[in-house]
Structures are given as structure tokens and as C-alpha cells.
Amino acid sequence: MPLHVALFLLFGIGAIATAIGTVTRRNPVAAAVNLIAHFFMLAGLYLTLQAQFLAVLQILVYAGAIMVLVVFVIMLLNLGNEEALREQFTLRKVLGVVLAAIFLLQIGVLVNARPTGALYQSPQAAALGTAESIGRALFTQYLFPFEAISLLLLAALVGAIILAKRKVE
Amino acid sequence: MTDAVSMNIQTIPLDWYLLVAAVLFTIGVVGVVTRRNAIIIFMAIEMMLNAVNLVLISFAQFLGDITGQIFVLFVMAIAAGEAAIGLAIVLALFRNKRTVYVDEVNVLKW
Numbered sequence: 001m002p003l004h005v006a007l008f009l010l011f012g013i014g015a016i017a018t019a020i021g022t023v024t025r026r027n028p029v030a031a032a033v034n035l036i037a038h039f040f041m042l043a044g045l046y047l048t049l050q051a052q053f054l055a056v057l058q059i060l061v062y063a064g065a066i067m068v069l070v071v072f073v074i075m076l077l078n079l080g081n082e083e084a085l086r087e088q089f090t091l092r093k094v095l096g097v098v099l100a101a102i103f104l105l106q107i108g109v110l111v112n113a114r115p116t117g118a119l120y121q122s123p124q125a126a127a128l129g130t131a132e133s134i135g136r137a138l139f140t141q142y143l144f145p146f147e148a149i150s151l152l153l154l155a156a157l158v159g160a161i162i163l164a165k166r167k168v169e
Numbered sequence: 170m171t172d173a174v175s176m177n178i179q180t181i182p183l184d185w186y187l188l189v190a191a192v193l194f195t196i197g198v199v200g201v202v203t204r205r206n207a208i209i210i211f212m213a214i215e216m217m218l219n220a221v222n223l224v225l226i227s228f229a230q231f232l233g234d235i236t237g238q239i240f241v242l243f244v245m246a247i248a249a250g251e252a253a254i255g256l257a258i259v260l261a262l263f264r265n266k267r268t269v270y271v272d273e274v275n276v277l278k279w
Binding site: 004005008012015016019020022023028031032035038039042045046048049050051053054057058061062065066069070073074076077079092093095096097099100101103104107108111119120121122123124125128129133134137138142145149152153155156157159160161163164166 | 180181182183184185186187188189191192193194195196197198199200202203204206208209211212213215216219222223226227229230231232233234235236238239241242243245246247248249250251252253254256257258259260261263264269
């Protein structure tokens with residue numbers, strides 16, 4: 001098997017396996033560790049797509065920042081294992097899986113409706129994924145959305161502090 | 170040297186990436202629908218966001234257009250904001266109701 005196919009299969013199957021691990025673990029910490037592994041696998045997939053800047057960002061932002069926050073909250077709340085679902089919830093579980101299977105089938109049909117099997121990565125893909133090209137696009141063509149997103153992050157910061165702090169007397 | 174590597178990598182078809190992303194998104198949906206723990210539901214939402222990111226990057230690289238990657242950058246920023254707000258809500262919920270299980274929270278279900 002050629003190296004690039006092997007890498008794709010490794011990261012793709014790894015991503016799916018760790019995703020299944022995340023939604024099936026009863027212990028929240030085990031789920032979080034699975035999710036961190038999932039983010040690393042996705043970063044690997046981004047590398048096979050030659051998007052190296054976003055692969056690094058994926059690890060820094062998701063595995064680094066967001067998951068630290070999640071694990072911190074799990075530890076803070078001192079959560080144990082999720083106790084077994086009550087009887088009425090097994091129905092919900094089965095229904096959820098069936099609905100998701102139908103949903104996956106729909107996506108599969110849509111993907112197959114217009115086969116793109118002959119479409120391969122564009123020749124300039126490697127040049128697109130660098131920090132230089134992303135920075136150039138971000139600070140010229142997409143400057144306004146960039147500023148807007150910084151405002152949104154500020155609002156999220158203020159909102160999080162107000163929500164999480166104890167009530168004032 | 171990089172040319173030889175990138176020529177090799179380029180021969181994985183777009184469909185494979187789309188199918189991986191579809192499976193990941195569906196697993197995220199299953200997580201949101203079947204789990205009770207608000208934090209795990211929240212992690213499943215992050216997983217769905219990441220599946221969409223994978224599709225955006227795939228199309229950006231296969232069509233040779235930078236816009237998809239810029240979008241991913243914005244989705245990451247939204248996800249970071251969502252993480253901060255969502256976990257703050259979980260904290261406030263736990264402080265008021267002593268639970269993070271979504272089926273035990275029914276103050277709005279009258």
C-alpha cells in the first residue's frame with residue numbers, strides 16, 4: 001500500500017474510532033481523552049490535505065485550549081460515571097441511532113449523486129495551506145470578518161465571566 | 170522533494186474525505202441525541218463542527234480556493250467562544266440544580 005493511502009487510512013479510521021470512543025465512554029474524562037486523540041487524528045487528516053497551518057491551529061486551539069477548558073470543568077464538577085440510562089431512555093437511544101443511520105444514508109446518497117472520484121487536489125494546494133497565504137487572505141480580503149470575529153470573542157469572554165461568576169448579593 | 174510528496178498525496182480522491190466527514194458528523198449526531206451528560210453532548214457538538222471543518226478544507230484544497238480555509242479559521246473562533254459560553258452555562262446549571270444531566274433539567278417544561 002502506498003504511503004499516502006496508508007496515512008489517510010490511519011488518520012481516517014483513527015478519527016472515526018476515537019469519535020465512537022467519545023460518544024460511548026461512560027466516564028467523562030475518558031470521553032475527553034478520546035476527543036483529544038480525535039483532534040490529533042483530524043490534524044493528521046488536514047496534513048494529508050496539505051493544510052499545514054490549520055493542522056497546527058487544530059492542535060493548538062482544540063487539543064490545547066478548548067479541551068483544557070472541558071477537562072477543567074469536568075474536574076471542577078467532580079463528575080463520576082454516567083449511571084445506566086433509565087428504561088424510557090433506551091427507546092430514545094435506539095431511535096437516535098436509527099435517525100442517525102438514515103441521516104448518514106442521505107449524505108451518502110448525496111455524495112454519490114455527483115461522483116467526484118476523478119477530482120484530485122489542485123496543483124497549488126500545497127501553497128494554499130501555508131501561514132503566508134492564509135494571512136494574506138485574512139488581512140486583505142477578509143479583514144472585516146476578522147475584526148468582527150474578534151468582537152465576538154470579546155462578547156463571549158464577557159458573557160462567560162458573567163454566567164460563571166456567583167450571584168452578586 | 171516536496172513536489173514528489175505532494176504529487177503522491179494529491180491522488181486521494183475527494184469522496185474519501187467527504188465520507189469520513191459524513192461518518193464523523195453522524196457520530197456527533199448520535200452523541201447529541203443519546204447522551205445525558207451536558208458536557209459530553211457539548212463535546213459531540215465540537216465533533217460535528219470539526220466534521221464540517223474537514224469538508225471545508227477538503228473543498229478548499231481540491232478546488233484550489235483559499236476561502237474554505239479562512240472559513241475554518243472562523244469556525245474555530247466560534248467554537249472557542251461556544252466552549253467558553255457553553256461550559257459557563259454548565260457551571261451555572263450545576264450550581265443551581267446540582268446536576269449536569271439534561272433530562273433532569275425541566276424548569277422550562279411546564
